[in-house]
Structures are given as structure tokens and as C-alpha cells.
Amino acid sequence: MASEHDPLSKPPKTSRNKPSRTTLPHELAGIPLLNILSGAARQRMLQELTEAHYGKGDFIFREGDPTEYFHIVKAGTVKCVKSTPDGKECTLKMLMPGDLFCCDAAAFDGASHPGSAQPMGDVSILRMSKKAYFEMLRQSPDAALEVIKFLGNRLNEAQEKTKDLALDRADQRLASLLVDLATRNGIKDPNGIRLTMRLTRQDMANMVGVTTETAIRIMSRFKRDRLVSGTANRLLIRDLPGLKILASAS
Amino acid sequence: MASEHDPLSKPPKTSRNKPSRTTLPHELAGIPLLNILSGAARQRMLQELTEAHYGKGDFIFREGDPTEYFHIVKAGTVKCVKSTPDGKECTLKMLMPGDLFCCDAAAFDGASHPGSAQPMGDVSILRMSKKAYFEMLRQSPDAALEVIKFLGNRLNEAQEKTKDLALDRADQRLASLLVDLATRNGIKDPNGIRLTMRLTRQDMANMVGVTTETAIRIMSRFKRDRLVSGTANRLLIRDLPGLKILASAS
DNA sequence: TTTCAAACATGATAATAGTCATGTTTTATG
DNA sequence: CATAAAACATGACTATTATCATGTTTGAAA
Numbered sequence: 301m302a303s304e305h306d307p308l309s310k311p312p313k314t315s316r317n318k319p320s321r322t323t324l325p326h327e328l329a330g331i332p333l334l335n336i337l338s339g340a341a342r343q344r345m346l347q348e349l350t351e352a353h354y355g356k357g358d359f360i361f362r363e364g365d366p367t368e369y370f371h372i373v374k375a376g377t378v379k380c381v382k383s384t385p386d387g388k389e390c391t392l393k394m395l396m397p398g399d400l401f402c403c404d405a406a407a408f409d410g411a412s413h414p415g416s417a418q419p420m421g422d423v424s425i426l427r428m429s430k431k432a433y434f435e436m437l438r439q440s441p442d443a444a445l446e447v448i449k450f451l452g453n454r455l456n457e458a459q460e461k462t463k464d465l466a467l468d469r470a471d472q473r474l475a476s477l478l479v480d481l482a483t484r485n486g487i488k489d490p491n492g493i494r495l496t497m498r499l500t501r502q503d504m505a506n507m508v509g510v511t512t513e514t515a516i517r518i519m520s521r522f523k524r525d526r527l528v529s530g531t532a533n534r535l536l537i538r539d540l541p542g543l544k545i546l547a548s549a550s
Numbered sequence: 551m552a553s554e555h556d557p558l559s560k561p562p563k564t565s566r567n568k569p570s571r572t573t574l575p576h577e578l579a580g581i582p583l584l585n586i587l588s589g590a591a592r593q594r595m596l597q598e599l600t601e602a603h604y605g606k607g608d609f610i611f612r613e614g615d616p617t618e619y620f621h622i623v624k625a626g627t628v629k630c631v632k633s634t635p636d637g638k639e640c641t642l643k644m645l646m647p648g649d650l651f652c653c654d655a656a657a658f659d660g661a662s663h664p665g666s667a668q669p670m671g672d673v674s675i676l677r678m679s680k681k682a683y684f685e686m687l688r689q690s691p692d693a694a695l696e697v698i699k700f701l702g703n704r705l706n707e708a709q710e711k712t713k714d715l716a717l718d719r720a721d722q723r724l725a726s727l728l729v730d731l732a733t734r735n736g737i738k739d740p741n742g743i744r745l746t747m748r749l750t751r752q753d754m755a756n757m758v759g760v761t762t763e764t765a766i767r768i769m770s771r772f773k774r775d776r777l778v779s780g781t782a783n784r785l786l787i788r789d790l791p792g793l794k795i796l797a798s799a800s
Numbered sequence: 801t802t803t804c805a806a807a808c809a810t811g812a813t814a815a816t817a818g819t820c821a822t823g824t825t826t827t828a829t830g
Numbered sequence: 831c832a833t834a835a836a837a838c839a840t841g842a843c844t845a846t847t848a849t850c851a852t853g854t855t856t857g858a859a860a
Contacts, residue, residue, distance in 0.1 A: 437698065
């Protein structure tokens with residue numbers, strides 16, 4: 301629950317016994333944007349990045365806040381949320397380690413965040429001032445291309461989601477979500493695939509655009525049909541092919 | 551209906567009486583990406599761009615086609631569409647002059663188009679090979695930043711649309727659409743605001759994720775309530791404030 | 801281990817939107 | 831201007847999902 305702004309003065313000197321002086325601290329090895337940069341550009345970026353930690357209940361930022369930083373997920377899962385004045389919520393995207401965020405909003409001068417970012421459990425975030433971010437983009441075509449590629453993928457995902465919301469039924473969208481999570485975040489288990497992150501029926505509801513009751517009802521049906529089992533803490537996908545069929549049923 | 555690939559050998563020498571040798575042909579003056587480039591970079595880009603014309607019924611590209619070009623809308627309106635095997639369609643975005651497209655898909659090596667692009671009436675498209683596009687991005691930080699800004703805006707729009715589909719009713723989404731079009735593409739008229747582009751009830755239905763019948767019914771109600779009048783060719787917004795209230799009703 | 805809040809579950813009912821059918825009006829095109 | 835094809839319109843019915851209510855189970859923290 302602790303909400304720290306804990307600027308890690310310098311990136312930890314965990315440099316392995318590799319000779320190159322630009323070796324990435326091993327904890328940052330999974331971040332594409334850092335791997336793409338070389339030599340001096342990488343060093344500059346590492347110097348500009350600071351780290352912050354967030355826990356359950358915190359906000360990394362809220363809808364309407366001014367955009368000050370460019371962010372990278374270092375560890376944990378971050379959810380991007382939009383909400384209405386009357387408390388309804390819609391989860392746009394779950395960001396995983398290596399994912400960038402606010403590469404876009406930051407580009408819009410003086411704009412404010414169009415949605416909020418919340419940690420799912422404990423997360424660790426790297427961030428960089430807007431100024432340093434733009435400087436990096438100007439000086440490193442590789443970084444700019446990486447950001448373009450990332451934004452392009454995000455846009456495609458968002459449009460795919462739009463299509464699903466517009467054309468698919470609730471149970472298809474939920475099946476789709478489970479297939480997605482199982483494929484990207486699942487670990488093998490004797491009886492199927494276990495999802496790594498805690499995910500309540502309400503979380504799922506917000507992700508597929510239905511009410512919590514509807515998500516519960518559909519999950520109950522899926523459970524009856526032996527497609528899934530378990531609840532938030534221990535969600536098990538028992539029949540991935542079955543869910544796939546359901547997801548794309550005409 | 552004619553589907554030409556009509557490479558305009560050289561950009562027309564419509565250069566006005568400005569002295570600079572990099573003056574933009576006036577017909578291209580409304581394209582941000584071209585205005586942002588200076589001197590040699592602009593010249594290079596103009597040399598790489600070719601023009602193509604499309605008409606009603608054509609496809610600029612289809613879902614699944616390989617991505618070969620980066621595109622800019624020069625004149626007319628282009629709709630981005632995704633469809634299901636059984637013929638249902640979802641319109642993701644109407645692109646207007648100056649808008650870029652496939653800045654994203656093209657970035658994904660060897661990928662194919664995630665949706666199709668169709669002209670609404672006659673359109674004129676500027677395009678550039680993927681290779682030249684990447685070269686431009688590498689050599690001009692300004693161009694890369696412009697693309698990032700554009701993609702960022704597209705992403706925000708897409709996410710706003712996701713939220714609307716997830717949380718708003720059909721009539722609110724349709725009202726929202728009309729407000730949007732009236733604001734961005736409307737011209738004043740004695741009795742309200744006239745929309746410039748031809749837009750059938752079916753077009754609207756595809757844009758807000760409902761069936762054609764539902765769009766027709768809602769428009770009938772809007773007509774009864776004196777919010778709008780007319781059909782596809784002559785659509786009139788008679789009460790913009792009224793539509794705005796409806797769009798954001800709790 | 802108790803205990804309380806969150807999460808899950810399910811029924812009854814209402815609201816919303818889809819489907820199918822049929823008919824009228826508008827518009828593009830020869 | 832004729833005429834066929836779109837586009838618009840509306841009724842009847844069905845399917846889907848939301849809402850409200852109430853109760854049970856689970857899990858985290860004292």
C-alpha cells in the first residue's frame with residue numbers, strides 16, 4: 301500500500317563480468333527500448349531514468365493529471381483505466397514488464413492524462429522527464445523507431461478490441477480474454493494453464509465491457525462446462541481449445 | 551469507380567512566387583508531415599511520394615494484404631474497416647486530408663494489414679515505399695516525432711472509442727458521433743449544421759457498433775425530437791447542444 | 801482462529817439491442 | 831425521365847445484458 305517516489309539515485313551497479321562499459325544491469329535486460337540503444341545513448345538514458353514503486357490501491361497517475369513523465373514498466377502489472385463520473389470503469393490494457401506508457405500523451409504538449417494507471421499488486425516503474433524523453437527521441441532514431449513500433453502495436457490492439465466490443469457477444473469476449481491471458485501470462489499446471497496474476501470477476505468484467513454480475517454468470521457457465529476452474533487467486537484454464545472455439549464462434 | 555495507380559511523376563510545379571526552392575506545392579500545404587520537414591529532407595520526401603486515386607467501391611488495401619506502403623490522405627475521406635467472416639463490419643476511423651495511415655502496420659516487418667481501407671467517394675492518396683518511409687524516419691527526427699504524435703492521438707481516440715462502446719448506450723454513441731462529425735466536418739446552414747460527407751444510416755451503424763436497423767430507429771427518434779433531419783446526402787444537425795446532452799447523459 | 805469485507809453466486813425482472821419480415825422513399829444511372 | 835437498386839422505415843418477436851436483491855463462500859488481517 302506504500303506509495304513511494306523513490307528515485308533510485310543511480311542504476312544499480314549490478315553490471316556482470318562483461319567487459320563492455322555499456323552492459324545493461326541484468327534486471328533491465330528485458331526492456332526492448334534499452335536494449336536497442338547503444339553506447340553513449342544508452343548511458344544517457346540510464347542516467348535520466350529514475351525508479352518508483354507502487355502498491356495495491358495506489359495510482360501511478362490519475363485521469364486528468366498533467367503529463368510529466370514517460371514511463372516503462374520494470375516489474376509487475378499495470379492496468380490502464382478510464383472511468384465515468386458515476387463510477388463505472390473500463391480497463392483498456394494490462395501493461396507488462398518492458399511495456400512503455402505515456403509515450404503518446406506526453407507528446408501532446410500541455411495535455412493531461414486521458415486515463416489513469418494503477419498497479420495490480422506491487423510494481424516497479426522506470427520513468428523519465430518529458431524533456432529528456434523528447435531529447436532521446438531526437439538524438440536516437442532507433443529509440444524513435446522503437447516507440448513508433450510500440451505505439452503501432454498498441455493501436456492495432458486497441459482497434460482489435462474495438463472490433464470485438466462492436467461485434468462479439470459478452471461470452472465470446474470473455475473467452476477471448478482468457479485465451480489471451482493464458483497464452484501470454486499462463487504457466488503450465490497438471491490440469492491446464494494457471495494465470496499468474498490475481499484476477500477477479502470484476503477485473504474481467506472491466507476488461508471486456510460487461511457488468512460484474514454478467515462476468516460472474518458467464519464464468520459460472522464456463523466452470524460448469526469444464527472450460528475453467530478456480531477464482532481470482534488461482535484461476536485455471538482447463539480447456540484452451542474449447543475457449544478458442546467459443547471466442548470465434550460465428 | 552476507376553482504380554488507378556497513377557504515379558504523378560513529379561510533384562506539380564505549382565510553386566507560388568515564394569523564393570525558397572523548397573516551397574510546398576500549394577495543394578500539399580495542408581499536410582502536417584510535409585510542413586514539418588525542411589530543405590533537403592522535404593525534397594527527398596517529395597521525390598519518394600507517388601499519388602494514387604480511388605473511387606467508390608475500390609479498396610486502397612484489404613485486410614490481410616501485405617503492407618507495402620506508408621500512406622497519406624491528400625484529398626477525400628478514407629474509412630478504416632475491420633470485418634468478420636460472416637460479413638459484419640466495423641468502421642474504426644474516418645481519415646481526412648493530412649492524416650497518415652499504415653505508419654504503424656508498416657513498422658511491423660512482414661506483417662499484413664489488420665484492416666482494410668476504403669474511399670468514401672473519390673479520394674487521392676500519397677504514398678511511399680516502406681523502405682523510403684523508414685529511411686525518412688531515421689534521417690529526420692522531426693518526421694519521427696510527428697509520426698509518434700499522430701500515432702499517439704490515434705491511440706487515444708481508439709481508447710476513447712473503446713470506453714464508449716463498453717459503457718455507453720447505442721443512442722449515446724450515435725449522438726456522440728453526430729456531435730463529432732458536426733464539429734469537425736460540418737458547415738453552417740440556416741437551420742443548423744450540414745455534414746459535408748455522404749453518410750448513410752448503415753455507415754453510422756458501422757461506426758458506433760450497432761445494426762443498421764437500430765441506427766435507423768435511433769435516427770428516426772432523433773428526427774422526431776428535432777435533433778437532426780435529412781438522410782445520407784443531406785444530413786442536418788438541428789440541435790447540437792441537445793445531442794451533446796444526450797451523448798453524455800448519465 | 802475469528803471475523804469482516806471482498807468476492808462469488810443466482811434469481812427475478814427490466815432495459816436494450818438484434819433479427820426477420822415487409823413496405824415505402826430516395827437516389828443513381830442508363 | 832424511367833427504373834432498378836439503395837436507403838430508409840417500422841412492426842413483431844427474440845436474444846442478450848443490465849439492474850436490483852439476496853445469500854453464500856473465500857480470504858486477508860486482527
